[in-house]
Amino acid sequence: MSGRAAFPAGGRDWADLQADMRARKADDIDWKNGRAPLYVFHNDAETYEVGRKAFFEYFSENALGRKRAFHSIQSMEREVLDYGLSLFSAPEGADGVFTSGGSESILVAMKTARDAWRAARPGRGPGSPMNIVMPDTAHPAFDKASDLLGYEIRRGAVSDDGRADPETLRPLIDDNTIALVGSAPCFPYGVIDPIDILSDLAQTTGTWLHVDACVGGWMAPFFTMNGRATPHFDFRYAGVRSISADLHKFGFCPKPASTVFFRDAADMARATFVADAWPSGRFETSTLVGTRPGGAVAAAWAVLNHLGTAGYRDAARRLAEMVDLYVADVEALGFRMIARPDLSIIAFTSETEDMFAVAKELGTHGWLVGQTRRPPGIHAMMSLFHAPAREAFISNLATSLDRVRGGGAAGRAADVVY
Ligand SMILES: Cc1ncc(COP(=O)(O)O)c(C=O)c1O
Known part of the structure; x- marks a missing residue:
């Protein structure tokens, strides 16, 4: 007999199941x-309750069907993305995607950066060497994306203050670099990389700059508004081409919820994957996942409107x-x-x-x-x-x-x- 759990015979009622779960906890x-x-x-406690109740208001709805079936989810998702665009000083034409988390936001951003890189280099299709350049402190979600998308990761040592050092990153950039990355803040040391300087570096080298604001995106701007010395990190810097920002971290929204934003409409189009070959009709998504919880969109909308x-x-x-x-x-x-x-x-x-x-x-x-x-x-x-x-x-x-x-x-x- 293996240690594998047997398929349940069924028939356990909720009280029994709940007691079992609580015992496991x-x-x-x-x-x-x-x-x-x-x-x-x-x-x-109030923010928690607002998020929880909103999530269960939309427990069964599927955000994949927001364009055809669940127009309420479509409208709430649109508003959440608009709030992010305003918070991150995005120019006209910028747009975003509601995703399941930081790793998905980063994957979507890196796929989009790759497609923009290819568009600028006709003939450099699948098989061409590619890399991304990032500080030592960038999140492993970039390593995962590199494994999936097939590019090399080049990490540069950080400065004594824990922030990315643009001078160690500069020599790592070459014509195969699809993106340069900065964090706001990085997970290991909690500091925001010098996005203003990385933006200049991105512009002078013609490189895509992605800001990973998965941790700080929906909170750091309020530190700054309160007069704290928390640095800016957003689209106000012209070299910033995409930003990932998790709602389910310091936006205090229920999981799974994140956002990824693109400065240019052309990049938003690149983020959108279209498949049209199968018998059932055109399939269009900007997320890695297809089906996704309507509750996460509703809860994010509710928490953002509750807190403001x-x-x-x-x-x-x-x-x-x-x-x-x-x-x-x-x-x-x-x-x-x-x-x-x-x-x-x-x-x-x-x-x-x-x-x-x-x-x-x-x-x-x-x-x-x-x-x-x-x-x-x-x-x-x-x-x-x-x-x-x-x-x-x-x-x-x-x-x-x-x-x-x-x-x-x-x-x-x-x-x-x-
Ligand atoms: C800086 C940073 N980026 C990305 C992520 C990945 O986020 P997720 O766990 O939601 O995929 C994390 C997670 O802690 C993070 O700290």
Whole structure:
């Protein structure tokens, strides 16, 4: 008998199923109390309820059918994309796609960049060598896209402040470069790359610049509006040709929800895949997936309208206050921030302590501990679940540090798998 689960006989009622699911959850991380350093994002209970209710209002509707069957989804999706275009200073003619997440947004952007690159180079079809140039800190979604689309990844070292260094990227660009990438912010260090300078580099070399604002897109502008020194990253820089921005991270919308925007109508057309050969008729999608949840579109529309500028600015203010307190407390224990956070990702290290040992020790207190490998450090992408958890985190961090200093623990980088 193998360990494979047998196909169910059926007949279990909801009460039984719910009890089973809840029992299975017993071993899950206590994310509602801020113990997860990523995966879940929270503003407040009201925003959560608005998103949840809107999602279930459209639980069965399929956003694939928005043009023919579900015109309400079509209108809400249009408005969500319009909100993003305004937020990102997009010029007339720009447009976007509602996707299932950052990885899909990035894949769609890279496919579009490839098609634009090919359009400018007649004869360079399938089989031509291609590459994308990006800082060391860019997300593995680009590696995945490169595997699927068949191009090489060229990574350049970042500056001491954790941001992309345009001078290390410049020599990596050649005529086979389909895109240059900057992040807003990058996941490992939480800082926004110098998009203004990357934009100039993209323009002088004739390269497509993609900004991966999956983490910061729907939040960083409100930090900036509040007077924080969070840098701009959007279409105001003429070299920026596409932007990915996740609603299901700091837009506080239910998963799966992301957006990808294109400066030019011609690029939006390139993003759209058309198949017309089969017996059933023309099939047109700008997403990787076909069927997709109408609930995700409805929920994003509802959350954006619920929060609006005032709500997001308020969330940005509370996030910024929380991050400042974390940074002060972490530094007071003698750790060094790897970079000054632009948003609410913190990453810290130490020149003297074994950070992997500290991380491992911290994990024994019920925290799922995020880590960086270069340099060895502790990492957290924090939302407002993490505000009430701060005192417990800092106290457990201090205890863990004491134990490591006392020689009671040792750690390994391999302990973390995302
Ligand atoms: C900077 C960045 N880009 C892209 C992604 C991929 O997003 P998703 O997990 O929604 O596919 C992430 C995920 O954390 C990210 O941090």
